[in-house]
Amino acid sequence: MSFKAILLEKNITGFSNKVTSLTQEALLKQEGDTLIEIHYSSINYKDALAITNKGPVVRMWPMVPGIDGVGTIINSTSDQYKEGDLVILNGWGCGETHWGCLSQYAHLKSDWLIPLPKNLTPKQAMSMGTAGYTAALCVQSIIKHGIKPEQGNILVTGATGGVGSIAILLLAKLGYSITAATSKIDNIDYLQQLGANHVIDSRTLSEVGKPLQKEQWAAAIDVLGSHALANVCAQIQYGGIVAACGLAQGLDFPSTVAPFILRGITLAGIDSVMAPYPKRVAAWDLLATHLDEQQLNRITHTISLNECQKVAEEMIAGQIRGRYIVDLGI
Numbered sequence: 406m407s408f409k410a411i412l413l414e415k416n417i418t419g420f421s422n423k424v425t426s427l428t429q430e431a432l433l434k435q436e437g438d439t440l441i442e443i444h445y446s447s448i449n450y451k452d453a454l455a456i457t458n459k460g461p462v463v464r465m466w467p468m469v470p471g472i473d474g475v476g477t478i479i480n481s482t483s484d485q486y487k488e489g490d491l492v493i494l495n496g497w498g499c500g501e502t503h504w505g506c507l508s509q510y511a512h513l514k515s516d517w518l519i520p521l522p523k524n525l526t527p528k529q530a531m532s533m534g535t536a537g538y539t540a541a542l543c544v545q546s547i548i549k550h551g552i553k554p555e556q557g558n559i560l561v562t563g564a565t566g567g568v569g570s571i572a573i574l575l576l577a578k579l580g581y582s583i584t585a586a587t588s589k590i591d592n593i594d595y596l597q598q599l600g601a602n603h604v605i606d607s608r609t610l611s612e613v614g615k616p617l618q619k620e621q622w623a624a625a626i627d628v629l630g631s632h633a634l635a636n637v638c639a640q641i642q643y644g645g646i647v648a649a650c651g652l653a654q655g656l657d658f659p660s661t662v663a664p665f666i667l668r669g670i671t672l673a674g675i676d677s678v679m680a681p682y683p684k685r686v687a688a689w690d691l692l693a694t695h696l697d698e699q700q701l702n703r704i705t706h707t708i709s710l711n712e713c714q715k716v717a718e719e720m721i722a723g724q725i726r727g728r729y730i731v732d733l734g735i
């Protein structure tokens with residue numbers, strides 16, 4: 406059997422990236438106990454870094470990218486799943502050290518999978534994908550910290566991106582008042598339709614700021630890192646929390662301890678890649694309970710494998726908005 410996939414290669418002639426035909430024999434060399442037909446994958450920031458070779462994401466060559474996938478079990482030697490079950494894959498090093506899901510088939514470990522929630526279609530699941538699942542992990546950390554809607558606004562940075570858009574949808578459904586920080590200030594209508602109450606220009610967060618600034622947010626979800634994260638921490642109300650999950654502006658964190666020791670704020674690190682099974686299932690349950698198709702359609706674009714390169718480049722340039730899902734059937 407042969408099938409279509411994106412293949413990333415690096416050798417003495419440099420980096421290359423192509424949509425190509427792979428064999429099942431080659432795929433089965435990837436460690437795993439479960440063969441899956443992938444129906445949809447998606448383009449996350451990490452996939453975009455891998456596809457464009459802009460960041461050190463891929464640690465084994467050649468690599469099939471794709472940290473996200475939803476598909477049907479073809480066969481499995483694990484007793485957790487049977488032929489025909491629909492499952493979701495997020496992370497676990499797929500697309501980094503193990504062939505991922507920008508491919509019509511994947512060979513994966515059953516321990517990495519979770520069942521597709523009953524009220525979600527495969528397409529809806531990938532409309533959210535790792536971006537949505539990470540947004541849910543961020544929202545859960547804010548709820549667990551005890552932040553209630555009446556305590557004030559929640560700031561969401563990188564608001565028009567995948568994590569940002571779904572975080573806004575979810576927080577709005579849960580009754581929170583949201584301030585969206587975006588570099589695309591002409592996207593106010595889009596952000597308000599998602600549920601943002603206020604929109605600010607994220608460039609106000611991108612320069613070096615004072616260690617303690619006016620207390621403005623009960624909590625925040627930050628996808629940017631660097632000076633933006635430092636400024637967000639400096640603006641959190643006493644006892645509040647920042648869920649930090651991204652590095653779109655930078656990997657550094659040029660902050661001081663002032664907001665932590667003088668305002669008692671918490672910086673919660675969010676990792677989707679290695680999160681344990683119960684946390685994943687709870688995050689997907691939150692998404693499945695609160696998001697509906699109409700809302701997802703507003704933020705979702707569907708593309709083919711051949712269009713991934715172009716979208717990945719636009720994503721790294723910060724030019725896209727919402728979520729790009731990849732239909733492996735087209």
Ligand SMILES: NC(=O)c1ccc[n+]([C@@H]2O[C@H](COP(=O)([O-])OP(=O)(O)OC[C@H]3O[C@@H](n4cnc5c(N)ncnc54)[C@H](OP(=O)(O)O)[C@@H]3O)[C@@H](O)[C@H]2O)c1
Nearest residue numbers: 450539563564565566567568587588651652653676677723
């Ligand atoms: N920790 C985890 O497990 C985890 C999981 C998923 C994602 N992430 C990280 O979270 C971040 C967002 O992921 P995503 O999938 O939502 O990506 P995305 O769809 O590309 O969204 C990122 C958004 O950030 C803003 N942005 C991008 N580059 C920027 C820059 N140089 N300066 C300022 N703003 C910039 C843009 O929004 P605006 O134009 O609206 O500002 C962009 O749409 C990435 O860093 C990703 O690696 C981490």
